[in-house]
Amino acid sequence: MRKPNPNKEKAAQLARQIANMTEEQKAIWLQRAPILTADARPISGKNHMLAAMQCEGATMLGGFNQWLSAGRVVRKGESAIYIFAPSGRRATAETSAAPSAEGAAAEAVAESVRFILVPVFDVSQTEEKPAEQAAAA
DSSP, X not given: OOOOOTHXXXXXXXXXXXXTSOHHHXXXXXXXXXXXXXXXXXXXXXXXXXXXXXXXXXXXXXXHHHHHHTTEEEOTTOOOEEEEEEEEEEEEEEEEEEEOTTSSEEEEEEEEEEEEXXXXXXXXXXXXXXXXXXXXX
């Protein structure tokens, strides 16, 4: 039996909010300063809106371990911001309606990318690693 995903309802709620936005509202969210990852790459427009909806002042996002590698720690009690990230590729078989030379339907294998919600934190939710922790790392 598969255990329930607590992020599923959060994802559905955020998706409904974005779906109910007008194009003008979406444009306003996207006009804000770009939100970058902890390694200074821009995030997608949809992830930008997701992050901004959960943390209006978001500027730079990273996962817990990304911040540790960058010499920062997430402050205790901070709530994660959820964005979508690719979760590997999955092969799917597609059957063609057109018969092949042997008369059987042709089958092709296509790859699809799954996206899952992942927790990240804004730089404002972190602080520099204490000197004793930085030395141990």
